[in-house]
Amino acid sequence: MRNRRPAPLPLRDGVDATRVVLRSGEGTVGDAMLAAPACAGLTSADLAARADSGQVLDVSGERVDLSAPATPGRPIYFYRDLPTETEIPFELDILHADDDLVVVDKPHFLATMPRGAHVVQTALVRLRRRLDNPALSPVHRLDRLTAGVLMFSARPQARAPYQQLFADRLVSKEYRARAPIGDGLEFPVTVRNRIMKDAGDLRARLEPGPENAISTIELLDTSADRGIYRLLPQTGRTHQLRLHMSGLGIPIDGDPLYPHVRPEVAAAPDHGDFSDPLQLLAYAVEFDDPLSGARRRFVSGRSLG
Template identity: 60%
Template sequence: MDATRVVLRAGADHTVADCLLATRSLAGLSIDDLAERADRGEIVDAEGQAVRLDDPARMNASVYLYRDLPDEPPIPFDLTILYADDDIVVVDKPHFLATMPRGRHVTQTALVRLRRELGTDLVSPAHRLDRLTAGVLLFTLRPEVRARYQALFAERRVSKQYRALAPVRDDLATTVTVADRIEKTAGDLRARVVPGEVNAISDITLIEQTAAGGIYDLRPHTGRTHQLRMHMAQLGVGIVGDPLYPEIRPDLAERPDHGDFTQPLRLVAHSLAFDDPLSGERREFVSGLPVVE
């Protein structure tokens, strides 16, 4: 796991300790906890030099330290490697496993699992999937190629297909395009549609009807937070197992925290396709995870 980077937002007469104690990602650390780390030389600046807690804080300076690992229920699903070469590794991420450490999810993440399995800290995600979403996820293995693969996603040069299970709406057998503006603010569990220039576009098609519901092909043209989940809910066909859309369901959201993984969000990143930025070769990777079990 990488060290936590804290950018100091200093006011007049603030110390490094003041800024660290006010940092949300370090919530739970007391001044005594920080003092112990500082005494061991474990709080350092960008040059790796030890930082004193009573030093004046410099605006926008960075300091680094490691957080204690939280207690996490183990995610009882494998992280399957679909493809690997010298530059990239592509995995089939299971439901409930976060892409990378954040908040309460640290060791139970795809990034930490891969680093442990491959024995290298150079593994880095080229993009992300929500913790509740399963499917194809691409990581880079060398720092010198990381930016090239990340640019594929940032510049929307990757074709993505998702599969979702939701109630049947027969008229969606003909593709419907949903286009609106989605924004998500820190501290708000849900994203929301707001007036303004369109920044979220999805094509949605009912492709199969089963006893469990309809299987939908979802093709996002943009990558806003919770975009597909919101767009499905807006069409009146909220994805099965969604704890946030169309309404918040605390009972469902809390199940994984108690070790209950029986009701996943039925959304799978089914495939990724792109022209490789190094070789120019066309690549396509397909998930083996079913949307209906």
């Protein structure tokens, strides 16, 4: 993850100021901002009121003149109104906390960090409010639908060393999943292929070319027609485990995207229906701590099914 210059506006109740990068060079700064998705629902008067109160700043912390000509690529910061969100009625358990690192056991349906319609109902905002620490930042991410072990840096100086562990593949990650029992499959099996995902596309896809996604899958236990699997990813492509399990003919229970999109399942949590969670759990992480040198292992206390 690339570190940006710190935002010129402080957090407000655990939530970062919104960053908008102007896309158009036509019209004024105000026109270009109102055309951005992050400003949907705002009027010119709304934006002007924020600017007049010093809540629309450029990256250097200077007040923005909304009537000035727009410059493509210019970042602008402002506070947007928080969306109306469905409350996620599950606890975010803390597994470990020290001056450098906070590790949590994330429930299903809770996003890692604010994005789109999910702002307050995210692990990052909940944790910042709970620990009263605005410096908290995720060092990796879990999909909103995936539960389990998630790590945050507790201070800015600690973020890069922990992120680098993931970039260098020095974190051993173990997942658990519940899925059908595959007929004719012999375990363990290692899947190697190339996965790509475009921004704005819900699903990842397989493509020909050099492999960038590797997972080893083991069958741990069976009950009736379902299996509990241990998933050991060697890489971290978006939706990698979900796509690999689906490709083997054993899609993970509760998956709204693979092998087929099920819109009613995908939309259910936003309407307060949490009855069919994706049965995928980030069960454990293990690594040598880059700051203390200690061997660390954190294990989720959650179960599948």
